[in-house]
Amino acid sequence: MENLKSPWKLYAEQVSAAAEIVDSYYRGQNSLEPTADHTQSVSLSLPPSAPQDILVARQTVIDSASKLQQLAIGPNEYLPYLALQYQYLGCIRWLCHFSIPSILPDQGSLSYTEVANTAKIPELQLRRIAGMAITGGFLCEPSPSMLAHNPTSVLFRRQQGLVDWALLLSEISAPTAQKMVEVTERYGETSKKTETAFNVQYDTDLPYFDYFGQRPALRARFASYMKTVGSFPGTNIKHLIHGFDWASLGDATVVDVGGSNGHASIAIVNAFPQLKCIVQDLPETIANAPPLPESLHSRISFMSHDFFKLQVVEGAAVYLLRMILHDWPDAEAKKILQNHVEVLRKGARLIIMDTVLPTPGSVPTNEESLLRYRDLTMMQMFNSKERELSDWAALLDGIDAEGGKLVLKAVEKPFGSVMSVMEVTYSPNPVVNGTS
DSSP states (O other), X not given: OTTOOOHHHHHHHHHHHHHHHHXXXXXXXXXXXXXXXXXXXXXXXXXXXXXXXXXXXXXXXHHHHHHHXXXXXXXXXXXXXXXXXXXXXXXXXXXXXXXXXXXXXXXSEXXXXXXXXXXXXXXXXXXXXXXXXXXXXXXXXXXXXXXEOOTTHHHHXXXXXXXXXXXXXXXXXXXXXXXXXXXXXXXXXXOXXXXXXXXXXXXXXXXXXXXXXXXXXXXXHHHHHHHHHTTSGGGOTHHHHHSSOGGGGOSOEEEEETOTTSHHHHHHHHHOTTOEEEEEEOHXXXXXXXXXXXXXXXXXXXXXXXXXXXXXXXSOSEEEEESOGGGSOHHHHHHHHHTTHHHHHTTOEEEEEEOEEXXXXXXXXXXXXXXXXXXXXXXHHHSOOOEEHHHHHHHHHTSOOSSEEEEEEXXXXXXXXXXXXXXXXXXXXXXXXXXX
């Protein structure tokens, strides 16, 4: 017992050892020597392409540092530190709404007065809100009364999708999350898509996507968010490319069901030129899809289709459902799957890319918290959920497969992905005494 380390020492040593690994890699990759100045314009973040052992070390730093911080804060200061999070989100919303990231230059700084005059906002409000955001790692103040970008905030200048993501979080997701109490009090146990926290917050009888469908600005913002989130490490489209043996399909067709603007299909055909993709989505989504590069016109086509209706494309090798089924409660998810039974009976495969929720405590805490955040978002917006592996198996077992069953043939979780790639095939029932 004398050699048993206290949590303080254990977490500190884990952070120190893992940080040394990350730092050594960084120094070996860059001529720039890291400094203690966190406002520097060059990011010290690891690229997603870093070796797996380096990314594992980074995850250890995040997880152990988080546990060490929780230990240091203790129960008495839990609420004050919790309060910081909603203030940070409020600041980001205000800054994005008034276009502060786009007003500030990529390099250099502007005075608070210049920024306030350009944005037509009160300077004192800007100073106070930016001051809070800076403590959370967004923007920096290189000298008194001067405001500038840091490596995080400058990305919001360069990528409009991040601004759209931030506004969806702050204007839709965060207010909706506060209505979980009202949903439970009003509806109790419910799986209806019109009895969600979203419905309560916005006083609407419309499901989430129908509500967005009637509001072009929200629909465009959501499409921008979906495109952007596909480039981030945990949801990067590369995980779809690496999570299934697409090359084995040869010269074949993939149907991208609910494929929005076709970002997944573009990645597939770019990586595997022998494949062709058909992107299916609702008419309004297809109508607003940005034009494809001319080089892809012969390999990607768009089709209006409602996945609650029978799949109309026959002869494809794969039908892809990426980030689709988690948006829907079990009853609706089963309808989507049921509409693909006939094409699966003819030998096609269904590729589902969605989260497979881990059992509690089976993965690092930070990774689990991000997955459970996604699960709660599904509940709040759609009365759906992120499913554990047993839930996915049960969902497939509930499909009427007409003389057979849908089988979860393989599950692959690419390193760094928050989602798994699941391969589903049709298996006929065994023949017994001449009958199946």
